[in-house]
Each structure stands twice: as C-alpha cells, then as structure tokens.
Amino acid sequence: MSGLDRPTAPTGEPKRPGGDSTRLTVGTLLAALGVCAFSLTFPATAWALEGLGPWSVTTCRMTLAALIACGGLLALRVPVPARRHWGGLAIVAAGVVVGFPLLTTLALQTSTTAHAAVVVGLLPLTTAAYAALRTGARHSRMFWAAALAGAAVVITFALVQSGGTPTVGDLYLFVALLVCAAGYAEGGRLAREMPGWQVVGWGLVLCLPLALAGAAVALLCEPVRLTGHTVAGLLWLVAGSQLMGMVVWYRGMAVIGVAKASQFQLAQPLLTLLWSVTLLGERLTPAAPAAAVAVLVCIAVTQRARS
Secondary structure, rough: OOOOOOOOOOOOOOOOOHHHHHHHHHHHHHHHHHHHHHHOOOHHHHHOOOOOOOOHHHHHHHHHHHHHHHHHHHOOOOOOOOOHHHHHHHHHHHHHHHHHHHHHHHHHHOOHHHHHHHHHHHHHHHHHHHHHHHHHOOOOOOHHHHHHHHHHHHHHHHHHOOOOOOOOHHHHHHHHHHHHHHHHHHHHHHOOOOOHHHHHHHHHHHHHHHHHHHHHEEEEEEEEOOOHHHHHHHHHHHHHHHHHHHHHHHHHHHHHHHHHHHHHHHHHHHHHHHHHHHHHHHOOOOHHHHHHHHHHHHHHHHHHHHO
16 A cells, blocks of 8 residues: 555554544544535535626635635744645645636536536546556555446436436536546645645645636626625635635545545535535435435445455
C-alpha cells in the first residue's frame, strides 16, 4: 500500500490501546460528513442559478471562499507552504476550486440535478484510479469489484432518473469528473503533511486574483437578480461545499486513505436526489430505496477490503 492510501499515526504521540481504531472511526465520520455537505452542492447551485449566471456563481463562490480562507490564514499566522507542496496545491486549485465548480455549474444550465449526479457516481473510481497511478498503489480484487458494482448501481440509477438521454452538459460533467478526481487525490495526499483546512485555504488563495477579476467581469456581463434562493444557494456553496465540506473531506482522506474515502461518494448521488425532492420539488422513482441499499452494501465491502 502506498503512502497516499495508507493511514498513518501522528508522530510524537504515544500509542494507546484502541487509538488506531478510534482514529479510523473519526476519519470515516469526517469523510461521510464531507459527502453529506457535497450532496447539497447541485441543489444549491440550481438555486444560485435562479438569479445569477454560471460564471457569476462560480467566480463569486471562489472569491468569497478565498477571502474567508485568506483571513483565517493571516489571523492564525500560518506559514507559507514549502516549495514541494505548491505543485499539489495547484492541482487542488485547478480541480476542486475552479474546474469542478465551473464545469458542473455550466452543465446544470441544461441538465437536471439527477442527471448531473452521474458524475459524482463515477468520482470514487476515478479518484481511486488517479491515486493508484500517482503512487503505484495496488488494491485487492474485492475492493475493485465492489467499487465497480457500486458505480454501476449509481450510474444506472441516475440515468434512469434522468430518462437515460444524454444532455449537452455531459461533456462538462465528464471533464469535471477528471479534474475533480485529481484535486481530491492530491488534496488527500497533502492533508497528510498539513491540516486539511490549510490545503483548502492555500488552494483558494492561489485562485483569489483570478476569482476577483472573473467576478467583476461576470457580474457586469450576466444578469443579476438576487432572491432568497439565490443568496442561500451561494452561501451554501461557499460555506458548506467549498470550505467546511472540503476541510472535513480532506482530513477524512488523510486518515483512512484516498481510495477508501472516495467510496463514500457512491452514496452522494442518492443524497443529492433526496435533496432534489425536498428542495427542488423533483420526483423520485420507487427504485431509490433498492439502489440505496445496494450502494451501502458496496461501501461496506470496500471499507473491509484489504489492499
């Protein structure tokens, strides 16, 4: 197992009986909390798009989150990361700060949240594959079989919910899938060497000049109509998806490993569909409970599979 996927104990701390078990449990809970936060991203984006254009949503989200992160880093006098970390931080910034938010926002102009859920159904496989290629890690056949089965369930369910017809946003979604997998995996690796919130924070700081310029241009060129939904959606994208969600997600990956943490995302499309019903008024088919059970079984298998 590689350094990217192997949970490691903190240095300088005495080992206590049950300490590793408790730490893995906390890491698992953090990863699950991150997925719950991310499951609201598509509905929140749909709300934000009610009053803002896609470029305005993306750049305002980046700008507000980056300003908060910059303030936190300055207030706590966090030292600038070492030179060896900036390459990984650039991938995090390109993948999860700019690429995924922009591409999925553009996709949601023509795709429903159910159809867009296909991309997060595939993220566990692409994240695990990127991590394996990045580090040369090898996982058991049981791990990959369960991951493939779970992805198949999620993809089938999401396609059925959307009618099975490809949309013009599919290209955006699949490119978003690739860049987000790289950002997740690199962020999980960096979170082993610095706190997860600093990984997110420095990634946002890297994008601040671009975000400020982009927001100024987008708000001038796109229509702006602020509503309660628009404000609430944008605030969640900043506080929930970009900040809190990413912090707990990266920390969870650092503890239990990128590949295993990524399998929790198999449940994300189903959670997104649940929010779509309660927040957006979309309707689900009776297949939802069966799909949920199948996905949870796959997640349980991947968590028990040894590398």
